[in-house]
Amino acid sequence: MEYTSWSNDRLQDDSLTFRDHCAYRRGFIGVWATTFCHHQLPYLCKIKDVETLSTTLPPKTNVTLKHTTMSVATSSKETPELDVRSTFKKHPQSKYSFKTGGAFEIKGCVLQTNIALTEPYQIFYLFNSIEKILITLPVSPVQISASLSDLVFPPYQRNTSSYEDQGFYQCGFTVGNRSTILSNSTDVQFADVASAKMNVRLDQEWNENLKNTSSENFKALEKEFIDDVMKMLPVENGVKPMVRIIGFRKGSVIADVQILYPNVTQTSRRQKCKELEKVLEDEVKKSLTFKVTNVDVSSLDCCPENKIGEEPFKGVDQLNETLVFQTITNNCTYKQSASNERQCHGNMKDGPRWSNVNLQNCPAKSPITNSLISLSLTKICTPTTFIDCQTPVEVSGNLSQLINQTDSITTRQDLEYISIV
Numbered sequence: 001m002e003y004t005s006w007s008n009d010r011l012q013d014d015s016l017t018f019r020d021h022c023a024y025r026r027g028f029i030g031v032w033a034t035t036f037c038h039h040q041l042p043y044l045c046k047i048k049d050v051e052t053l054s055t056t057l058p059p060k061t062n063v064t065l066k067h068t069t070m071s072v073a074t075s076s077k078e079t080p081e082l083d084v085r086s087t088f089k090k091h092p093q094s095k096y097s098f099k100t101g102g103a104f105e106i107k108g109c110v111l112q113t114n115i116a117l118t119e120p121y122q123i124f125y126l127f128n129s130i131e132k133i134l135i136t137l138p139v140s141p142v143q144i145s146a147s148l149s150d151l152v153f154p155p156y157q158r159n160t161s162s163y164e165d166q167g168f169y170q171c172g173f174t175v176g177n178r179s180t181i182l183s184n185s186t187d188v189q190f191a192d193v194a195s196a197k198m199n200v201r202l203d204q205e206w207n208e209n210l211k212n213t214s215s216e217n218f219k220a221l222e223k224e225f226i227d228d229v230m231k232m233l234p235v236e237n238g239v240k241p242m243v244r245i246i247g248f249r250k251g252s253v254i255a256d257v258q259i260l261y262p263n264v265t266q267t268s269r270r271q272k273c274k275e276l277e278k279v280l281e282d283e284v285k286k287s288l289t290f291k292v293t294n295v296d297v298s299s300l301d302c303c304p305e306n307k308i309g310e311e312p313f314k315g316v317d318q319l320n321e322t323l324v325f326q327t328i329t330n331n332c333t334y335k336q337s338a339s340n341e342r343q344c345h346g347n348m349k350d351g352p353r354w355s356n357v358n359l360q361n362c363p364a365k366s367p368i369t370n371s372l373i374s375l376s377l378t379k380i381c382t383p384t385t386f387i388d389c390q391t392p393v394e395v396s397g398n399l400s401q402l403i404n405q406t407d408s409i410t411t412r413q414d415l416e417y418i419s420i421v
Contacts, residue, residue, distance in 0.1 A: 086113040091184040099192045107155035109171035114147045122174045128167040163193045163262035168348040187348040194261040194272040195300040202253040203291040210248040232283035273302035303344035303352045312411045314362045332362035368408040372417035
């Protein structure tokens with residue numbers, strides 16, 4: 001079984017995303033790092049904060065790469081060097097196996113820009129807002145006008161996946177030395193991995209170096225925090241969970257964290273939706289290493305229990321806790337022979353959410369409301385359309401009759417349908 005994730009299905013618009021807080025958008029300091037390029041991806045290497053990679057690497061090559069971190073010392077008066085004509089026309093899609101071990105692929109990004117690609121660090125994939133996956137040049141743009149080109153990102157592919165690959169992916173483009181444009185995100189989320197996200201507020205002084213993932217301050221706090229949380233989590237089936245920092249934010253210090261448990265069954269995964277929340281909230285607050293002032297934990301695998309709807313309109317639906325990618329069916333409140341469906345949509349970045357529901361098959365509680373709904377759907381007659389329709393005069397007359405009935409207008413939706421008519 002495969003999942004294909006379409007990022008725009010769950011995002012409200014295609015506007016640009018600017019990550020001013022990301023450390024890699026600042027000035028550059030050269031350092032060295034070593035990585036390994038997978039033989040099936042000679043043009044892609046997955047490492048943290050790497051900024052330069054100028055040659056295509058041969059298969060199975062261990063290489064030393066020049067790599068940069070970003071200075072965070074910037075003046076408040078500086079203006080980002082952003083070209084407003086650089087924008088993502090298409091956003092990433094993910095295709096992956098139902099469970100870990102299979103292949104996965106991130107592709108589909110198209111950037112429209114008038115800026116020439118001159119440095120390898122300019123385009124990349126970004127994993128979990130923190131880890132860069134570099135794309136080496138050359139990447140040939142497609143000229144669409146005298147000044148604009150479409151830059152198609154090559155796919156990021158892995159023949160074999162592990163639970164460490166679970167997370168959200170974006171495409172990125174660096175403009176000059178100051179600003180980065182990011183696409184919407186797409187997910188890789190496996191059915192045999194239990195996951196949760198956690199925001200922990202620490203009572204300690206904020207340090208600007210915590211924005212920089214390569215700084216000693218970041219690395220020290222990251223290690224200390226992960227070691228502390230790992231002590232609180234049980235080992236299951238001989239496998240330790242993974243705790244990873246997505247980033248630190250100001251206020252005093254807020255740690256954004258992901259927790260992953262590999263090799264779980266669907267039953268165990270469902271149980272952990274609540275278990276992880278309780279364990280983490282209780283234990284992290286008791287930390288002897290940090291003074292914790294607040295813990296917010298939510299499952300990345302389940303949409304929570306909820307009640308949705310309005311009793312005077314079409315009734316209230318009881319939504320039980322449901323795993324992502326699963327659909328639940330509820331009978332209509334005022335017509336048990338009819339039903340509606342909702343799906344739990346996964347989102348590794350912001351957390352799962354319930355889909356909107358189509359209640360067209362479900363009648364309203366009030367006969368007047370049902371008549372107003374029917375009237376709002378009435379086709380208006382025209383000189384070329386005169387079958388199964390009503391004239392404006394007929395519609396107006398029918399509306400007046402409904403409004404003039406005693407105590408007929410009882411809900412907010414009644415007023416909305418009247419305005420539509």
